[in-house]
Amino acid sequence: MAATGLAAMARPAFAQGDLLPSWNDGPTKRAILDFIARTTQAGGRDWVPVPERIACFDNDGTLWTEQPVYFQIAFAFDRVKALAPRHPEWRTQEPFRSILADDRATLATLGEKGFLEVMAATHTGLTTEAFGKAVLDWLATARHPRFNRPYTDLVYQPMLELLALLRAHQFKTYIVSGGGIEFMRPWTERVYGIPPEQVVGSSGVTRYELRPDGTPVLVKDPKVMFIDDGPGKAVGINQFIGRRPVFAFGNSDGDQQMLEWTAAGSGARFMGLVHHTDGVREYAYDRPSLVGQLDKAWNEALRRGWTIVDMKNDWKVIYPFELK
Amino acid sequence: MAATGLAAMARPAFAQGDLLPSWNDGPTKRAILDFIARTTQAGGRDWVPVPERIACFDNDGTLWTEQPVYFQIAFAFDRVKALAPRHPEWRTQEPFRSILADDRATLATLGEKGFLEVMAATHTGLTTEAFGKAVLDWLATARHPRFNRPYTDLVYQPMLELLALLRAHQFKTYIVSGGGIEFMRPWTERVYGIPPEQVVGSSGVTRYELRPDGTPVLVKDPKVMFIDDGPGKAVGINQFIGRRPVFAFGNSDGDQQMLEWTAAGSGARFMGLVHHTDGVREYAYDRPSLVGQLDKAWNEALRRGWTIVDMKNDWKVIYPFELK
Ligand SMILES: [Ca+2]
Numbered sequence: 001m002a003a004t005g006l007a008a009m010a011r012p013a014f015a016q017g018d019l020l021p022s023w024n025d026g027p028t029k030r031a032i033l034d035f036i037a038r039t040t041q042a043g044g045r046d047w048v049p050v051p052e053r054i055a056c057f058d059n060d061g062t063l064w065t066e067q068p069v070y071f072q073i074a075f076a077f078d079r080v081k082a083l084a085p086r087h088p089e090w091r092t093q094e095p096f097r098s099i100l101a102d103d104r105a106t107l108a109t110l111g112e113k114g115f116l117e118v119m120a121a122t123h124t125g126l127t128t129e130a131f132g133k134a135v136l137d138w139l140a141t142a143r144h145p146r147f148n149r150p151y152t153d154l155v156y157q158p159m160l161e162l163l164a165l166l167r168a169h170q171f172k173t174y175i176v177s178g179g180g181i182e183f184m185r186p187w188t189e190r191v192y193g194i195p196p197e198q199v200v201g202s203s204g205v206t207r208y209e210l211r212p213d214g215t216p217v218l219v220k221d222p223k224v225m226f227i228d229d230g231p232g233k234a235v236g237i238n239q240f241i242g243r244r245p246v247f248a249f250g251n252s253d254g255d256q257q258m259l260e261w262t263a264a265g266s267g268a269r270f271m272g273l274v275h276h277t278d279g280v281r282e283y284a285y286d287r288p289s290l291v292g293q294l295d296k297a298w299n300e301a302l303r304r305g306w307t308i309v310d311m312k313n314d315w316k317v318i319y320p321f322e323l324k
Numbered sequence: 325m326a327a328t329g330l331a332a333m334a335r336p337a338f339a340q341g342d343l344l345p346s347w348n349d350g351p352t353k354r355a356i357l358d359f360i361a362r363t364t365q366a367g368g369r370d371w372v373p374v375p376e377r378i379a380c381f382d383n384d385g386t387l388w389t390e391q392p393v394y395f396q397i398a399f400a401f402d403r404v405k406a407l408a409p410r411h412p413e414w415r416t417q418e419p420f421r422s423i424l425a426d427d428r429a430t431l432a433t434l435g436e437k438g439f440l441e442v443m444a445a446t447h448t449g450l451t452t453e454a455f456g457k458a459v460l461d462w463l464a465t466a467r468h469p470r471f472n473r474p475y476t477d478l479v480y481q482p483m484l485e486l487l488a489l490l491r492a493h494q495f496k497t498y499i500v501s502g503g504g505i506e507f508m509r510p511w512t513e514r515v516y517g518i519p520p521e522q523v524v525g526s527s528g529v530t531r532y533e534l535r536p537d538g539t540p541v542l543v544k545d546p547k548v549m550f551i552d553d554g555p556g557k558a559v560g561i562n563q564f565i566g567r568r569p570v571f572a573f574g575n576s577d578g579d580q581q582m583l584e585w586t587a588a589g590s591g592a593r594f595m596g597l598v599h600h601t602d603g604v605r606e607y608a609y610d611r612p613s614l615v616g617q618l619d620k621a622w623n624e625a626l627r628r629g630w631t632i633v634d635m636k637n638d639w640k641v642i643y644p645f646e647l648k
Pocket residue numbers: 058059060061062250251252254292
């Protein structure tokens with residue numbers, strides 16, 4: 001009955017029929033539709049007032065693919081290659097040597113510290129505007145090594161449908177990602193319908209400067225401002241949004257605290273995890289994995305009855321281009 | 325003609341007549357109405373797409389009174405007094421001694437460092453929830469020393485009308501304040517119609533903790549995360565909103581960079597300053613002033629033709645309670 005109510009309400013935006021057409025029928029899809037129906041049905045016991053309808057999504061591995069490496073790492077490595085002629089010292093200096101030599105064995109051991117070093121070296125001194133342009137230029141030309149397509153083609157069609165369905169029910173959709181805020185904002189509105197002010201992410205310090213002609217710019221410093229991962233996701237949600245979400249979706253241990261923080265509010269709650277189970281159409285990985293490890297958060301989800309998406313069985317298609 | 329178009333469009337929200345009834349006619353009011361008309365008239369040369377309609381307002385001295393001291397300082401001092409029985413050492417230790425003794429001469433020299441010390445001592449260890457409750461409890465009982473009213477009564481009626489008019493024209497209204505983000509968010513939605521996720525401000529570090537029963541909390545640490553003042557306002561706008569505003573209003577030198585940052589975008593722009601000229605109905609101050617000094621930003625506004633509100637002459641009433 002709740003689902004019938006939802007279908008009726010959603011009709012203007014989702015003309016008759018399936019509200020999540022790329023999701024197979026089953027408990028996962030039912031849990032999502034049921035939550036949206038219950039929380040948006042006026043007068044219902046689980047009704048959530050519109051201003052409280054905050055839905056937070058992790059990005060890497062939840063809204064788009066994150067293999068064989070986080071796409072932002074691919075971007076940073078490509079910047080190292082582009083800037084290498086100006087930095088002859090990089091030919092012998094790690095981690096730049098390994099990047100330039102495509103030495104994957106060494107790169108796999110890079111870790112967060114090494115990656116931050118690469119970001120600092122390749123992003124420092126750019127204005128925020130120049131950085132945004134560099135991101136868009138890269139996305140326009142770079143291709144994913146396996147699918148040979150622009151990285152922004154590798155977003156998940158079922159999640160695009162879910163984002164749109166939530167917005168049609170007056171949920172405000174946010175990204176809450178460990179990725180760089182300035183790496184995401186230039187394209188999230190076009191690709192996900194999520195405007196820059198609804199993107200929470202990791203960020204570096206920027207410095208306000210007046211150029212000689214009086215034009216103000218913000219220049220990227222090497223210093224890290226905030227890491228939006230793990231416990232940082234709850235901190236970031238509080239810092240940027242200032243409200244507790246009622247709906248949150250992630251895919252890895254870095255999302256555990258975001259889901260805990262969401263679950264700890266009162267009233268109806270939805271906590272979801274994407275489990276990468278499809279090695280044929282995408283990638284299959286959970287524990288252990290260097291990228292997007294799902295281990296502790298999986299245990300907690302099983303224990304607490306959170307929704308777990310089985311990509312292989314729950315999703316009819318993975319990417320939008322499969323529909324064409 | 326533009327103003328006619330605006331009146332017609334605004335009719336649903338502002339039934340016939342004056343769109344800013346508490347503003348006297350004159351160049352200031354005309355500049356505001358003209359800007360809104362030009363930027364929202366479909367097909368016009370200065371039309372701004374809805375997603376780009378970002379309007380940023382400073383809070384202290386721009387949306388509410390900031391004399392005789394910033395209201396957040398009054399809050400922190402009241403907390404020192406409330407917590408004093410648990411801290412006998414404060415009777416001799418500065419700056420607490422001066423606060424407990426109401427030693428205004430010493431307090432006037434406190435400066436940002438001293439104030440941060442008071443905040444750290446009185447806020448550290450509270451959860452974000454407990455802190456928000458402390459703010460609301462204080463607002464419910466504290467009274468302004470001159471007006472003998474709750475501090476939230478001392479918001480500017482003309483600015484409430486401006487906020488509502490902007491929103492009626494699909495501008496997203498933000499607060500961008502040097503004040504504490506957690507001090508503002510509990511009440512800005514009720515008082516200004518600005519939801520917590522549209523409040524940018526200074527903030528401290530918070531720490532994610534699981535309580536013994538498994539409940540997650542965010543605990544306030546003494547460390548400063550970000551000071552949203554001066555150049556920090558441009559940084560904060562970029563960090564939290566990720567779009568450049570087209571409209572910004574401040575009242576002091578701490579707003580200069582926010583206005584410069586707003587002015588440096590392309591297309592139509594509005595930069596405004598509230599000049600406190602009414603010592604009878606409110607307070608009169610500019611340069612020099614310990615609170616809300618308006619000096620360099622005033623010079624720049626005069627030089628660049630930014631709009632300057634003369635409170636005494638531009639505003640029919642200052643506070644909402646004058647209407648009753
Ligand atoms: Ca992820």
